[in-house]
Amino acid sequence: MMRGLPAFFAVLLAALLVSPTSARAEGPLVLAAASLQDVMVALADDWAARGCERPVLSFAGTQAIARQAAAGAPADIFISADRQWMDYLQKGDHLQADSRHILARNRLVIVAGEDGAWLGDPAAFLNAVEGRPLAVADTESVPAGRYAKAALTKMGVWNRVEGDLARTENVRAALALVERGAAPYGIVYQTDARASKAVRIAGRFAPRAHAPIVYPAALLKTASHEDAAPFLDFLTSPRAQAIFRRYGFAPAANDR
Structure with missing residues (x-):
């Protein structure tokens, strides 16, 4: 049991030190695929401009953030660059039921x-x-x-x-x-x-x-922030979809 503690605290520290703005932010913690960096910053800014707490964004390869989530990182939302890693978390019982949504597509x-x-x-x-x-x-x-x-x-x-x-x-x-x-x-x-x-x-x-390039998002079972579900809902809204399109992503389909 003790052997796993250093790795867990390393994940926790990485989640808290993802960017210079993270220390000031108090919104939900979002683990997102590296290819989403620009659009997610814009979406977080738009969310914060509405008077909500700005989400804390952590970017890395999907495989890295999926393993962080599986290790129990205290995150609220996971956004993958494919279905396979999202399925990995679902099979491991790390996702909240019925919270998966496709946010966007790519080429x-x-x-x-x-x-x-x-x-x-x-x-x-x-x-x-x-x-x-x-x-x-x-x-x-x-x-x-x-x-x-x-x-x-x-x-x-x-x-x-x-x-x-x-x-x-x-x-x-x-x-x-x-x-x-x-x-x-x-x-x-x-x-x-x-x-x-x-x-x-x-x-x-x-x-x-190749397989369709999609970005599924879901609430993690470790989610604790009150804005986690509302922010995920926002990401599927027409306003957010317009921001995705502005950054070159294709619209999401009505699937998971």
Whole structure:
């Protein structure tokens, strides 16, 4: 029992020190996928502008925040970048019943620096990428990486590029490699590409090339803040959906 305590307190400390504003904030604690950073900050600002306590936002790869939630981190809301990690928490009995909602959808794209070529077909992709670093989130645990692996497999190029992958802990880290010029190309979400001034979209994957990219959210059983449920309801509201669209996300469907 004692062996687990240091890990738990590390999770607690990380949750409390997520950003310079966290110490001042008193709203619900939200664990959210890294690709949601920009839009969630805007949504939290909008919520606070209505006179509500500003949510505390903690961002990381979905696999990291899911494990934090499963370890008992004192969080209120969990927002994943895929259904798989949300299912993991549900099977572990970490979610409040009937609280799952899809907030938004996304697309998968190839990004490059300003001089990167357009990669419109598998041949062009291989000519540009094979033998060079390809930035992508971890393909075994991170949703963006899993989507990328599925898309590359569908294209028939996975075996040719697997050895060249520059794997990162989350999709924003993959984007950063391309922004810095450490990798000539990367695979990220369309919203990540849109948020960066240092890259451009060099190709798009068809939605059917991988599982639907959705962002499910749910209340955790550790939720204790009185605004947790109201804030989650707000995230599904027409006002919040308009903010999601402003940041390049597609509207949510009526499913979980």
